Amino acid sequence: MQMSISTELAQSFDERYAGTPGWDIPGPQSAIVRLAEAGLLSGPILDAGCGTGENTLFCASRGLAVLGFDFSAVAIAKAVRKAEERKSPARFLVYDACRLPVPGEQQFSTAIDTGLFHVFSDNARVKFVNGLRQSLKIGGIYYMLCFSELEPGDWGPRRISQKEIRSSFSGGWAVISIDESHFDTVERPEPVKAWLASVRRES
Numbered sequence: 158m159q160m161s162i163s164t165e166l167a168q169s170f171d172e173r174y175a176g177t178p179g180w181d182i183p184g185p186q187s188a189i190v191r192l193a194e195a196g197l198l199s200g201p202i203l204d205a206g207c208g209t210g211e212n213t214l215f216c217a218s219r220g221l222a223v224l225g226f227d228f229s230a231v232a233i234a235k236a237v238r239k240a241e242e243r244k245s246p247a248r249f250l251v252y253d254a255c256r257l258p259v260p261g262e263q264q265f266s267t268a269i270d271t272g273l274f275h276v277f278s279d280n281a282r283v284k285f286v287n288g289l290r291q292s293l294k295i296g297g298i299y300y301m302l303c304f305s306e307l308e309p310g311d312w313g314p315r316r317i318s319q320k321e322i323r324s325s326f327s328g329g330w331a332v333i334s335i336d337e338s339h340f341d342t343v344e345r346p347e348p349v350k351a352w353l354a355s356v357r358r359e360s
């Protein structure tokens with residue numbers, strides 16, 4: 158039986174999540190904590206490619222309505238277990254980011270993404286951006302943390318330039334800011350260079 162690219166990719170992430178992948182830190186990314194502390198996260202929130210759910214659970218712990226989804230069933234099973242252990246109201250779903258919007262869900266005020274956008278092929282990126290736009294209310298904000306081209310070497314995911322971010326979000330969106338930021342990981346002692354993009358749905 159021939160598998161679709163997404164299914165093969167989801168299986169490869171499932172395999173990574175059988176252990177602890179390098180990006181799967183035991184708490185929220187500090188970039189997300191800073192956004193919350195600045196009062197920039199408003200619910201309902203969609204956490205796209207939420208992995209084992211730390212950012213989603215963090216948002217829920219601040220009283221925000223939040224749905225985390227990921228196409229890795231193994232990651233979502235871990236996230237659901239954490240939510241039960243922490244008695245968190247966070248919701249989780251196995252879903253493909255290239256098939257947004259999620260059927261039956263309301264539009265979101267905010268979307269967050271730490272490490273999903275830089276996984277996409279060029280084609281998947283276009284599908285995701287179109288579906289994401291439909292998933293957000295007009296005026297809703299997408300906060301995206303991705304590997305930047307300033308990170309040296311060729312380990313890890315593809316690097317993303319500011320120009321690529323601006324061209325992905327050119328129709329119906331306004332790029333508010335793209336700031337230097339970083340990923341915290343369990344595999345590197347030093348922070349990994351990232352862009353934190355804030356993009357608003359305009360129409």
Ligand SMILES: C[S@@+](CC[C@H](N)C(=O)[O-])C[C@H]1O[C@@H](n2cnc3c(N)ncnc32)[C@H](O)[C@@H]1O
Nearest residue numbers: 170180206207208227228229253254271272273
């Ligand atoms: C680098 S990990 C980041 C996970 C999480 N956001 C975090 O910060 O720990 C990228 C995540 O994107 C998920 N992913 C990749 N492509 C996806 C797709 N098409 N739909 C849903 N999730 C996807 C992977 O399963 C993985 O959990």
